[in-house]
Amino acid sequence: MRKIVFTALLVLLFAAQAIAADTIKIGFNIPLTGDIPKVGEASKFAAEMLKEDINGAGGLDVGGTKYMLDFIYEDNESKAESAVNVALKLIERDQVVAIVGPNSSKQAVPAGGTCDDNQTPMVTPWSTNPDTTLDRPWVFRAAFLDPFQGPVVANFAEKTFGAKTAAVIYDVSNDYSKGLAEIFQQVWEGKKGAGSVVAFESHGTKDQDFSAQLSTIVAAKPDFIFVPDNYNQVALIIKQARQLGYKGPFMGSDAWGSAELMTLCGDDCAGQYFSTHYAAAGATGKTKEFIDRYSAKYGYTPDDVAALTWDATRLVLQAIQEAGKVESDVRKERKAIREAMSKIQKFEGITGTMSFDEQGDPIKCAVVVKISPKGEFEFTESVCPQ
């Protein structure tokens, strides 16, 4: 009896190895807990949907051979140091051929360094800070950059609100928020002269009370307040600003665009504008198809992170296919993927068409959306790089 069990186990073990030989392992470095869990969830859901598509069709076709996909999701807890650990874990323990994520620049900047040092291709779906890919040949992204997003926001606010002065409140310990706030200040003061950003206030990631900063802002009487912050803080900031008597408009950035924004923020956010990667309401073609399938499967409209993760993962898969064959040595395979990825000139994603510059940054359009009273993100205008 024992012998039979033993043999069966051995057979299983070999069988498992045989299957493993035909799989491609891709790692996901995403925030499933911590400050922005909804971002991690959206990434995971989108990736799962893509994996089911491809594995359901028998696997990914690389040079005539079909390979099954194996996605490994690791939680970086929305922390910079955990993102580095997760990256190392995926590279060394799981031996993945490429990593998708981290999403927020706060994690993507340090994790990008780790991936670059370990010569593993990394594609961040959502990070907009330039430092993530700067001088890092192994790191790519699927989102536009803050130096592009900053002017988009400034131009839009100038035109729509007729604003002359602006105030900014940002998270000082978040690379994304801090970087974008500084770029915005530069752009705005370049347009309207020094001192036209009448208040430039910061807060910490764990802060819940912003009354001190917001009192300063309200007292400076800005025409609008720019809030490049994560959706969970946006909900608190807007509510408290209203309680301090501020009646003017707010302008947000792409970190607002979570499916959870309206659940947390409610009516306070309705009517505000933010710049983002795509608008779900009124989408057409492949984008609409993705949105419909995602909503049917998971019960809510996918946010930009979901769409960008889909694009980022497809980018990796396309690079694998264009490399022509899958190397059995992980190091060689990683190198082949990087080579193929750097050669991709044009990519049709569901968040728009992108072409890549020499830093691995896509050149693509941004959209500004308005939050409708029903909580839908409605397309207002599209801004493309000149």
Add this chain to the structure above:
Amino acid sequence: MLQGFLQYVINSLQWGSFYALIAVGYTLVYGVLLLINFAHGDIFMVGAYIAFFVSSMLIAELSGFASGWMLVAMAVPLTMLLTACVGVTLERVAYRPLRKKGAHRLYVVITALMCGLILENGNLALLGASRKKFPEMVDTVVLNIGGASITNLKLMVIFAAIGVFLFLHWIVTKTKLGMAMRAVSFDKFAVPLMGIPLNTVIVFTFILGSGFAGLAGMLFAMSYPILEPYMGALIGWKAFIAAVVGGIGDIRGAFIGGFLLAFIEIGVASVLPSSFRDLFAFSILLVILWMKPTGLFGIAKTTKI
């Protein structure tokens, strides 16, 4: 200038009310048991979650019949009661067995730290990482006093803190139970010989402390309506420090310490970049402790409370 100052005072009073309400829980338990109940910040977090479930249920059941303020009036005692149950359960499950075995106070403090982590991670495991949005029960009215804005909610928070202070002061100084609490604090071993039921007094202390943590949780959730499992950790630590600066074991100290910390924190954040907020706030508190190591109202080694 004046209106800016008025706004600063209002902001600080509201923020300080939360510190004060939580610091009271540390101070009561320390006063009676000489135990620093490090799980208290997480009891506050549990209180906020209980408030969330209680309020959601009340709104679902009664929103047609009762106005917002009536719902709040019903949710507050219910939340306080349920949070008190959590505090008492902790005492029963974690602290009393250790006390019975005569364990050193150090082990009880470590147990308290563990209990806090269990509450946090239990919440994370049960309810998931997604944040909860506290329902809006009452309409916020923004009032304007001399150019400074204050909402009805802020006023409620400040009055609640003052009310709690008066109530506790009355309990401790004027009632039999308060006398028993002070007696336990004075000599835990002689007290049972006088016919005072030691465990009842301790349970009552936990009921008071956790009940007010529940109240703080409810008010906090109404003011900052986004709940997450770790929301109690940092504010709990800060309230503990406030209690120590005020002189832990003294109710006046807890309140003064709480408001003092809020005034320093908000003051620093309004003049300096916010990264200096905690650095300066705690440096100032450190200086206070240098000059008076027992805290502002603390007296070394005598009756606490």
